[in-house]
Amino acid sequence: MFTRVVFAEAVKSLKVYFFSTRTLFWALALPLGNGLYLYFLYLPFATKSVDLQFGATTYTIDLVGFTIIGQLLYSFFTMMLLAGASFDAERWQGTLEVLLLSPASRVAILLGGALANAVNYVWMLVALVLSWVAFIHVGIFVTDPLALCGSLLLSYSAMMALGMCLETVDVYSRRGSIFTAWLQEPVMFLSGQIFPLQSLPVFLLPLSYLLPLTFGLMAVRLTLLGGASIYDVRMPLATLASMTLIFFILASLLVNYAERRAKTKATLTQF
C-alpha cells in the first residue's frame, strides 16, 4: 500500500510538473541565472580558483566548478522546497481536504512528491553537467568514483528527507510558501554555496551544520573537483546518512502533527 501511494503520488506530480514552466524555471533557468550571478560576483577578484579548506588539507578548486556545483546542489534543495508547494497547489485547487480524507499514508504522499521533484530535476542536472564539462571545460578531478556516487546519493537523500519535513509546513500553515521563500537566501549564505565555509564567521557555523546542503557541498566539491577519496570525506558522508534518517523520522512525526492540528482548527483549506 505504502509503495503504491508513493508511486501514484510521484506519477501524478510528474504528469503535472514534468517539463512545465515551473520546472523549467526552477530546474534550468534558476540554476543557470544564479550560477552566473555568483560567478559575476567573483569576477572583480581576478581569480580562477578558490581555496577550500577541509580538515588539515587545503584543496584548490576551479572557480567555475565551485560555483556550478554549489548551484546544482542548491537547486536540488529548492526543488525539494517546491515539493512542499504541491500541498499548496492542492489547497488552491480545493483538493487538499479530499487528499487528506483518503487513508493513504501521509509519509508516502510526501515521499512521492519529493521523489517526483527529484526525478524532474535529475535529468536536467545530468544534461547541465555534461554541457558544462563539454563547453565550459570545468576542471573535473575525480580519483574515487565511489566517493562521488556516495556523496551525490547521500546529499540527495538527506535533502529529500529535509524537503519532506518542510512539506509539512504547507499542511500546517497557509504561509508555508512564504516560509520556504524565507529559507532560500539564508541557506545559500550559510551552506558555503557562495564562498568557502572556512570564511564564514564562526558564530554562524552552528547554523550551517544543521543543513544537509553544507555537508553535501563539502563532499561533492571535494570528490568531484578536488580528487578526494571516500576516506577523506567519511565525516560529511556519515553526517548526511544520519541526517537522512533523522529528517525522515521527523517528517513522519511532523506531518501527523500538522494534519491533526489543521483538522482541529479547520484550517486545511481556509484562506
Next chain:
Amino acid sequence: MASHSIRVIASTAKVNLIMTWRFFSWTGFALRFFTPLMTLGAAWILYNVVYARQTLPPGFGAVIGSSGYLSFITVGNAFYVFVFAAAFVVGRVMFWERATGTIEATFMTPMSRLAYMSGIMLAAATNSLIDFAAVFILGLAFGFQIALLNAPLFLSSLLLTAFGLFGIGLITNAITLTFRDRTTTANSLMILFMVFCGLVCPVELMPPWAQLISKALPLTYGVRLMRASLLGIVTVDPMHDIAALLVLDAIYVVIGAITLAQIEKNLRKKALFSIF
C-alpha cells in the same frame, strides 16, 4: 480625458498605498531585503576574508569609483528593490485581480488601462523608496560611503529607471494573463536583471555576450548613472546613458502598452478572463 486619467492614477495609487499599509506584512517586507543582504554579506566576506583586499585588478578603481567595492555593490543592490516592485507588484497585478475574482469588473470599467497601471506603479515606487533607503542604511554597516552627490543625476536615474521598469511590468502582466502564471515570469525577470545589469560586477568585466544582453536592459544604465551620481565615477558618460535609457524606456512602454491591449482584446473575445 487627461484629467480622467490623472484621477485614475491618483485613486489607484491611493487604494494600493492604503492596502499596503493597512495590511502591512512584516514577513513580506523582510523578504524583499534577503537578496540584497545576502549579496552584501557575500561581497563583504569575499572582499575582506577570502581575498583579503588583495586581488582586485588594476584599473578596477576607475570603474567602481573612489568609494570602493562595497559601495559599488550597495548601490547595485539598492536598485534591486525597484526590480522587485516592477516584477512582483506591477508585473502581477492581473494575476491578483484574477485570483481575487475582480479582473472582469476591472476590465469592464471605462478607465485607461495605462492610467490604472501607472497608479499601481506610482504606489509601488513610493513604497520602494522606503526599501531603497533601507538598503543604503544596511549598506552603511558593510562600508557604504558617498563620495560625491550629484542630485540631478541621482533623481534622473531614479525616474528614468522607474519608467523603464514600468514598461517591463506591463509586458509581464501580458505574459501572466496569457499563460496563467503565478510567479515564474516575475522570478525569471528578477534573475535576468540581477545577472546582467551589473549589480555585483561592472558590466565592462563581463563576457561580451553578457554585455550585449545588458545593453538591452534599462536597469544597466540606471544603475550606472546612480553609481556615477553617488560614487564619483568619472568613466561614465551621463548624457549617453540618459539617452540610451530614454530610448529603452520608450520602447518598453510602447511594447508593454500594445501587448497588454492585444491580450485584453484576445481574452475578451475568447472569454478567458477569469478561467484558470
